Amino acid sequence: MIHSTPTVGTGTYSYLGPAGTFTEDALRQVPEAVGALWRPVATVAQAIDDVVDGTSVRAVIPIENSIEGGVSATQDALATTPGVRIWGEYLVPIHFALLARPGTRIEQVRTITTHPVSYPQCRNWIAEHLPDHAFIPAPSNAAAAAAAVNDDRVDAAIAGLRVLDHYDLEVLVDDIGDNHNAVTRFVLIGPDHGVPEPTGADKTSLVAELPVDEAGALLRLLEQFSTRGINMSRIESRPIGDELGRYRFTIDLEGHVLDARVAEALKGVRRFSPNVVFLGSFPRANHERPTVTTVHDNAAFATAERWFDELLE
Template structure:
């Protein structure tokens, strides 16, 4: 293969991020580079080390991933080109020969640990917890002795890469938990619309006054655009200053979405366009007929006619 690309992902092998990257057909057969954190993954993309990076952006239990959202807000030159969903399921693993009765200390990433409280309370009520840097690090830590624990919470795929014994399966509190991942490249033209698309933005409000957020939301509601995500993040320069992360149903090439972005740009001091890309669920975006593209085009033509002095029909 002459054009071998590199894709960065939160490693090592066996993570949920690797499972998300495995859903990208164009990434198969290329080099997958494990990294330690989101900043390193995005740095690879910006520096040209990697063609793209797979990063987690939202969890159905914990909400938006703050480190990812803040990185996307502050590092220019990035573009989301696709999203992928991974079912979040956990197993309790240990070194071969270990039984559940041997377990008194569990190694786990704090987020994974928080999603397994019910099972742990029912089956290991007297256990203690040792934090780990990642789900894979928790499993490796009990194998190499770097973590003082007898068992670890990890993703099911860990057993494909390490010699571990599964003590329990499906230990997560929410059987329907999912994590949303996005594939990020350097800034490029938006991928073509499919009819089942999503547009991601980060918007700062001009000032803190009554109705400021409402003015932002009205740019979408008055054009028939549904928001599937709205989350605030502190800007960090002083208390009370926030930026808003939004996922809007539709594509920037849609007339209604383009019109909404123009409306936002008129009053926001900073708008970060993260990208328009196919929805992971491929669900066709529905909207009232009065917000169809040809309605916006006809309205613009009508206005041009008024300005140009054309006789009205």
């Protein structure tokens, strides 16, 4: 079942706040959020809960960073919270600066704060210029900026420049990230009612558990995709949490659930795995179309289906 996105400018959109975060930058890319009410929340879990209980029609949350990998809080919440689905993804280039109250000199900086995902992305610069610093984790980069203004324990914050629109801070040092090509991927989540229409440049996300912990179990799971010509753009393991050594796998595939090859693969995974969570099919942020061989395209599956029907006749 295909459902359309909300009407432009209607409803409430939650995002990991406060204002000035990279998540807000991602929300700015969502066309249907223009003119709608934006609701900043403190945690990924709260953003997801807003969608589940109907407080918001959609929410934007971070899911993956090109340097640090997957965002654990997002992956775990999506894997264990029923009623939500991914409807889109957006990419935000990540640019970090060291910010402090007006008049602060870098020689005075002893304690810095930022989000725990942002901190290691600046580790080389920090090690060279602030080797004796103390670090205080913040729930977001914008929250770090707020602490740099209001918390006397904090001398400086690492955040994006957009927070300067909201907090009275000055740039001590700009562009302190270790990788100037860093990008964070954000997902737009909504209720699990249908999927967006296929575009030809789509991605499908799911979570699957292995039935047993034995040699070859993961290979048998991955064969569900390889035998159908499906490329995986990401696979990442997360502990299930019920006992040591048990993991679930978050998998991103090239293609849409309405593509025959993807549909057949998901059926194969469901026969194999004791627990499968379909996270959604949605347009890829880079708009790249996958390379699909003729033996794996929709026409080939349709031909095989007709041949089989003729056998029964």
